[in-house]
Amino acid sequence: MHRLTALQVAQGVTNREFSAEEYIHRILERIEKVEPKVNALITVNKGAIEHARALDKRIRDGEQAGPLAGVAVSIKDNISTKGIRTTCASRMLDSYVPPYDATVVKRLTDAGAIIIGKANLDEFAMGSTTEFSRHGPTRNPWDISRVPGGSSGGTAASVAAMECAISLGSDTGGSVRCPASFCSVVGLKPTYGLVSRCGLVSYANSLEQVGPAARTVSDVALALGAIAGHDDNDHTTAPGRPEFKLEKKKLRIGLVGEFIQGADPEVSKIIYGAYDTLAQEHECAEASMPSVQYALASYYTIAMAEASSNLARYDNVRYGYDMSPEGYEWNSYFAKSRGSFGEEVKRRIITGSYVLSSGYYGKYYLKAQQVRSILRKELKSLFKQFDVLIGPTMPILPFPIGEKIDDPLKMYLVDVDTVVANLTGTPAMSVPSGFAGNLPVGLQLMADEFCEQVMLDAAYSFESAAKVQRSPDL
Numbered sequence: 001m002h003r004l005t006a007l008q009v010a011q012g013v014t015n016r017e018f019s020a021e022e023y024i025h026r027i028l029e030r031i032e033k034v035e036p037k038v039n040a041l042i043t044v045n046k047g048a049i050e051h052a053r054a055l056d057k058r059i060r061d062g063e064q065a066g067p068l069a070g071v072a073v074s075i076k077d078n079i080s081t082k083g084i085r086t087t088c089a090s091r092m093l094d095s096y097v098p099p100y101d102a103t104v105v106k107r108l109t110d111a112g113a114i115i116i117g118k119a120n121l122d123e124f125a126m127g128s129t130t131e132f133s134r135h136g137p138t139r140n141p142w143d144i145s146r147v148p149g150g151s152s153g154g155t156a157a158s159v160a161a162m163e164c165a166i167s168l169g170s171d172t173g174g175s176v177r178c179p180a181s182f183c184s185v186v187g188l189k190p191t192y193g194l195v196s197r198c199g200l201v202s203y204a205n206s207l208e209q210v211g212p213a214a215r216t217v218s219d220v221a222l223a224l225g226a227i228a229g230h231d232d233n234d235h236t237t238a239p240g241r242p243e244f245k246l247e248k249k250k251l252r253i254g255l256v257g258e259f260i261q262g263a264d265p266e267v268s269k270i271i272y273g274a275y276d277t278l279a280q281e282h283e284c285a286e287a288s289m290p291s292v293q294y295a296l297a298s299y300y301t302i303a304m305a306e307a308s309s310n311l312a313r314y315d316n317v318r319y320g321y322d323m324s325p326e327g328y329e330w331n332s333y334f335a336k337s338r339g340s341f342g343e344e345v346k347r348r349i350i351t352g353s354y355v356l357s358s359g360y361y362g363k364y365y366l367k368a369q370q371v372r373s374i375l376r377k378e379l380k381s382l383f384k385q386f387d388v389l390i391g392p393t394m395p396i397l398p399f400p401i402g403e404k405i406d407d408p409l410k411m412y413l414v415d416v417d418t419v420v421a422n423l424t425g426t427p428a429m430s431v432p433s434g435f436a437g438n439l440p441v442g443l444q445l446m447a448d449e450f451c452e453q454v455m456l457d458a459a460y461s462f463e464s465a466a467k468v469q470r471s472p473d474l
């Protein structure tokens with residue numbers, strides 16, 4: 001039962017072929033079996049069975065079942081869940097229990113989904129491997145000695161390990177797509193403003209969106225349809241509540257040369273293979289985006305600047321962890337409470353404050369914003385020529401845990417292909433495109449703002465033609 005897709009679960013529960021309770025029971029058994037190996041979840045929701053039972057009763061009583069009836073979902077632990085602790089994998093929020101649900105969580109549960117747990121992440125979503133978590137690293141279900149990607153490593157690993165059918169992550173610089181690629185699942189970052197950020201713990205507001213991961217393109221489209229659309233509590237959301245329906249149609253697809261350059265040869269080989277597969281049904285050509293080379297530096301400058309400001313609220317007065325106060329002398333109090341951030345978070349707060357400081361602002365922050373406009377212009381003109389752009393999601397294969405943990409620059413470099421979509425606000429997704437041995441490679445697809453439909457269509461067409469999905473041996 002744990003292998004069922006979200007669509008199959010919702011159908012089975014709605015038609016009463018099996019109960020939500022039976023299915024969730026099986027999911028909890030699966031979690032018990034695989035969790036010691038993958039460590040994808042920080043918290044398992046003890047109320048899940050009860051919620052499933054209540055849903056079954058409502059369906060028996062003739063109430064309309066939602067499009068996600070009974071579907072097991074996990075939620076990244078930086079997205080607020082009422083009554084279930086939300087730690088951001090940080091000591092700072094170890095015991096924080098939100099008094100409200102994030103809009104995306106409310107929309108999923110209103111559609112009938114059952115939250116089975118909170119997914120592991122890098123502290124405050126800062127990282128690309130899920131190694132920077134207070135709860136220990138998540139492991140890649142395909143090879144547990146390797147990283148699952150990050151920062152939504154728990155999101156992608158819980159889906160790949162079949163602990164749930166859908167998971168929500170957040171994507172500030174690639175955090176849904178990177179682990180989706182490393183764990184061979186589908187992961188999508190929506191257009192900036194398509195999905196509400198109300199209840200998402202902010203890392204870098206101008207870059208991030210909540211996005212779904214699942215094992216099929218159809219399930220990702222289903223989840224996106226459930227969470228997308230205007231929210232009165234987030235005024236950066238666009239009007240309307242869009243729905244997505246997958247269609248097969250001929251598209252113009254461009255392979256971005258700059259994304260392939262510098263990629264591991266095993267990765268490029270698979271991506272060229274994906275291009276050939278797509279070329280059988282679509283009009284494909286090579287494309288170029290010369291400013292991609294400045295994207296990474298621009299991204300890290302802006303992300304750290306915004307992080308330094310966002311994380312100022314964790315001062316152990318407004319938010320923070322409980323420490324027994326040793327007097328209230330200003331310096332020692334704040335040094336101690338702010339000192340409970342992990343090393344990577346501290347590094348970013350310090351670097352972010354530096355790039356914003358007077359005298360350096362023009363040199364770094366302003367330059368980074370200029371790069372952003374140039375990238376936007378380049379992309380706009382490419383999207384006159386192409387419906388969808390493709391390339392590798394990650395330039396490398398999933399690497400051993402610990403390999404890059406002591407070298408921040410090496411760690412940051414792995415985001416080179418994903419950050420462009422965040423800087424430009426455009427949608428992007430990763431779809432499984434093959435394996436090098438036992439290690440997954442993801443194909444990244446990008447589209448113009450609010451063109452998720454056409455991107456999903458291309459992904460669906462690729463998924464149907466390439467048939468790369470397998471199950472990890474856990």
Ligand code: GLN
Nearest residue numbers: 125126127172173174175
């Ligand atoms: N790896 C990137 C970073 O650390 C992206 C993180 C994210 O998207 N949350 O900033």
